[in-house]
Amino acid sequence: xxxxxxxxxxxxxxxxxxxxxxxxGSIDVKAVMEYARTLPNVIVADDYQYMCSTPGxxxxxxxxxxQKLTGIVVAACSPxxxxxxxxxxxxxxxxxxxxxxxxxxxxxxxxxxxxxxEEATEKAKDSVRIAVAKASLLEDLIPKSVPVEKTAMVxxxxxxxxxxxxxxxxxxxxxxxxxxxxxxxxxxxQLDKTFPTLDCSQCILTxxxxxxxxxxxxxxxxxxxxxxxxxxxxxxxxxxxxxARGVITPEEATARGIIGGGCTGCGDCVEVCPVIKPNPFELxxxxxxxxxxxxxQVSPLIYTVDFDSCVKCGLCVDACGNERKAIDLDAKxxxxxxxxxxxxxxxxxxxxxxxxKFEWGYKNYDNVITSLxxxxxxxxxxxxxxxxxxxxxxxxxxxxxxxxxxxxxxxxGVGKPYCSRFCCMYSLKHAHQVIEKIPGAVPYIFYxxxxxxxxxxxxxxxxxxxxxxxxIRGRVASILEDPVTKNLHVNAEDTLLGRPIxxxxxxxxxxxxxxxxxxxxxxxxxxxxxxxQDGWLLEAHPKLNPCGTTTAGVYLAGVCQGPKDIxxxxxxxxxxxxxxxxxxxxxxxxLEPYFAVCLExxxxxxxxxxxxxxxxxxxxxxxDGRTVMHVTEAKCKGCGTCGGFCPGGAIxxxxxxxxxxxxxxxxxxxxxxx
Amino acid sequence: xxxxKDYKDQKLAxxxxxxxxxxxxxxxxxxxEVEKIGQTPAHMCYQCxxxxxxxxxxxxxxxxxRLFMRKAVLGLEEEVLTDPDLWLxxxxxxxxxxxxxxxxxxxxxxxxxxxxxxxxxxPRNFLKTAQLIYQxxxxxxxxxxxxxxxxxxxxxxxxxxxxxxxxxxxxxRRILDHYKLKENAxxxxxxxx
Numbered sequence: 001x002x003x004x005x006x007x008x009x010x011x012x013x014x015x016x017x018x019x020x021x022x023x024x025g026s027i028d029v030k031a032v033m034e035y036a037r038t039l040p041n042v043i044v045a046d047d048y049q050y051m052c053s054t055p056g057x058x059x060x061x062x063x064x065x066x067q068k069l070t071g072i073v074v075a076a077c078s079p080x081x082x083x084x085x086x087x088x089x090x091x092x093x094x095x096x097x098x099x100x101x102x103x104x105x106x107x108x109x110x111x112x113x114x115x116x117x118e119e120a121t122e123k124a125k126d127s128v129r130i131a132v133a134k135a136s137l138l139e140d141l142i143p144k145s146v147p148v149e150k151t152a153m154v155x156x157x158x159x160x161x162x163x164x165x166x167x168x169x170x171x172x173x174x175x176x177x178x179x180x181x182x183x184x185x186x187x188x189x190q191l192d193k194t195f196p197t198l199d200c201s202q203c204i205l206t207x208x209x210x211x212x213x214x215x216x217x218x219x220x221x222x223x224x225x226x227x228x229x230x231x232x233x234x235x236x237x238x239x240x241x242x243x244a245r246g247v248i249t250p251e252e253a254t255a256r257g258i259i260g261g262g263c264t265g266c267g268d269c270v271e272v273c274p275v276i277k278p279n280p281f282e283l284x285x286x287x288x289x290x291x292x293x294x295x296x297q298v299s300p301l302i303y304t305v306d307f308d309s310c311v312k313c314g315l316c317v318d319a320c321g322n323e324r325k326a327i328d329l330d331a332k333x334x335x336x337x338x339x340x341x342x343x344x345x346x347x348x349x350x351x352x353x354x355x356x357k358f359e360w361g362y363k364n365y366d367n368v369i370t371s372l373x374x375x376x377x378x379x380x381x382x383x384x385x386x387x388x389x390x391x392x393x394x395x396x397x398x399x400x401x402x403x404x405x406x407x408x409x410x411x412x413g414v415g416k417p418y419c420s421r422f423c424c425m426y427s428l429k430h431a432h433q434v435i436e437k438i439p440g441a442v443p444y445i446f447y448x449x450x451x452x453x454x455x456x457x458x459x460x461x462x463x464x465x466x467x468x469x470x471x472i473r474g475r476v477a478s479i480l481e482d483p484v485t486k487n488l489h490v491n492a493e494d495t496l497l498g499r500p501i502x503x504x505x506x507x508x509x510x511x512x513x514x515x516x517x518x519x520x521x522x523x524x525x526x527x528x529x530x531x532x533q534d535g536w537l538l539e540a541h542p543k544l545n546p547c548g549t550t551t552a553g554v555y556l557a558g559v560c561q562g563p564k565d566i567x568x569x570x571x572x573x574x575x576x577x578x579x580x581x582x583x584x585x586x587x588x589x590x591l592e593p594y595f596a597v598c599l600e601x602x603x604x605x606x607x608x609x610x611x612x613x614x615x616x617x618x619x620x621x622x623x624d625g626r627t628v629m630h631v632t633e634a635k636c637k638g639c640g641t642c643g644g645f646c647p648g649g650a651i652x653x654x655x656x657x658x659x660x661x662x663x664x665x666x667x668x669x670x671x672x673x674x
Numbered sequence: 675x676x677x678x679k680d681y682k683d684q685k686l687a688x689x690x691x692x693x694x695x696x697x698x699x700x701x702x703x704x705x706x707e708v709e710k711i712g713q714t715p716a717h718m719c720y721q722c723x724x725x726x727x728x729x730x731x732x733x734x735x736x737x738x739x740r741l742f743m744r745k746a747v748l749g750l751e752e753e754v755l756t757d758p759d760l761w762l763x764x765x766x767x768x769x770x771x772x773x774x775x776x777x778x779x780x781x782x783x784x785x786x787x788x789x790x791x792x793x794x795x796x797p798r799n800f801l802k803t804a805q806l807i808y809q810x811x812x813x814x815x816x817x818x819x820x821x822x823x824x825x826x827x828x829x830x831x832x833x834x835x836x837x838x839x840x841x842x843x844x845x846x847r848r849i850l851d852h853y854k855l856k857e858n859a860x861x862x863x864x865x866x867x
Contacts, residue, residue, distance in 0.1 A: 409720075411774065474723035474726075475727070477725075477768075477772055491728070492724075493725075493726035493727040495721060495723040498740075
């Protein structure tokens, strides 16, 4: 371990970056550099075109050696961008990397004050003066390492979660795959075909589901939800609620001493169950018993009792018989805790309740359906055996209108302001399916823009247009139902003709917007992950860290981070799995040493800080016969809540100490006139 | 700037006139002025056509509210303010209810009507309506046929408006006088005779 060095007096080097014209375009860099030379403790001040370049970094390293500097200030971009770069340069010169301070004169100055060069230059001088004041008081800090548990968890068993779990497991990491539904497969298992290849969705998904089920490193936990999360990267303690399933697996049966027992998926129980309710997998368009599987390809093939509707008549128990003894109607929820090193969230999406846009009449008019309902109706294993029918009369529709951007790109506050990103493509696919399955049928696609951005997508658009789909550029203004025929009048403007349209069709399919699942909000709070305004989970950086989050050790995969299609979801899942495996393979993680330190001789042991801490990092311990506060360093995020609060000034926030902050404030207020 | 073509025949000259959009023909300040009066960010229109699709006037006329939004954004001030279609909006606000960009196209139209009125460009029937309001407090005053119909329905012959309470007419006239609406209507109508 590196030793902590102390120096007689501070000797600071200041470097002002031009960043090409990004900074030098509005700030007088030379003037800022000259000003820095007049500041107390500053030994060297210099400027350079690009401080982040190799020659720029070498300037820092060489000056540290030659001038025996004790602190470095670089006035450049945001520390989010180049703090690691300059810390490395500081270390290269032989100083502790935490003896570096950055003054942001780009994002918070030159870019926002582009047209006020004089004021911008003055502000840059202030920033440099403040940074020098802090740099003069910086101390050596030694990062701590914590070991990483060699297991991972994936929350959500859709195609993204499955791919992430498979990748982690295949890399030799024991992975818990947690899914709230009784089966994995997610939204993709509800789809009929996938664009642009027209692969059967189930055909390409089922083998993956089987792989997940069979993988020796994956522990599949279906019908399970995350209840509580404690800990930090490398050491998460996750409490899971295994919801009462009422049916036991062969393994569970063996554990209970019922040899050869457990659910075999035979379905004998379903025959006798007297309770009928709508099947949510079929969006309520098919019946389901109170003991059920959603569809024949579920994984695991284990039945589930819906205790909300089960009348506990026991007929299923009798049908199951004394040998298998798979059904336990007295089952209760069970809690289990697992320890994992990293976590991937893949909580997916749900359809926006499009009935809120009342002008389209969904749930009011029988023949207005959503695109997901269309998927089930056109799917061979769906409730109609793949025959697309009108819900009002069971007739085959011949003229079908597809309404794109239904609730997406909507700034009214009712719909969603974002583009849901895959509706254009699946609606093209729907148009193809209509033409393919129903002779003489014509799909009319009401669109604003066709966003066919992916590989082979524009070619798919070409193909569907060639097949005879009709495209009308105009957003649908309203839909009215003919009360007698139940046909629908679609009102819009053909904006290319500049003429209003009243089109009578047999059926309307709304390409409804998507939104995060109802459980996403709860789950993200448990794991301490931020979300953007629209509820999608927030990545650490939209371009350079799209799988990570601001919580170390928690990663994102798939639509929970923002709308994306299957290829993008799978790609991000593989990225997230790779990112989540890095700390596990390294075996330990280094934590930034910004944690609180208890000055035990000043601590009165009042314990107020313990209640203040948002991360549960503090506790009271007995030491040398006194009660003092103790910091669990790996949990502490260095937020400073306790340090700002402590009535006795007994908490020292490393790298943000009270003397350092006071020096910064003084430097700003006194304007360098001390 | 539009290229002039020297056709002797007036009809042919109109038929073949240069219709390109030239930037100097547009007034970039126009949309700002319209937004200031209309209090809606009309430049955010993405031309989806929900407004025209909702419009009860569009199927019966050449009125295309989406085109007016477009022309306003492009600053085609002359074209917009002299277009008689500008006055075909019934101000039912269906477009405003449904606009996915949460704009108020109706208010944009009203703003452009305001600007047209400032240049005395206004249809005669609007001015006559203004005169009627000044005289009776109603754009469409009650008449004998209506009175008979009301009595038949068991209502009073005149509604609870200035018809029954003419004492409120001076107040209405004061408002109209303040904005010189009657004065301008009289003047423009007289000039048009």
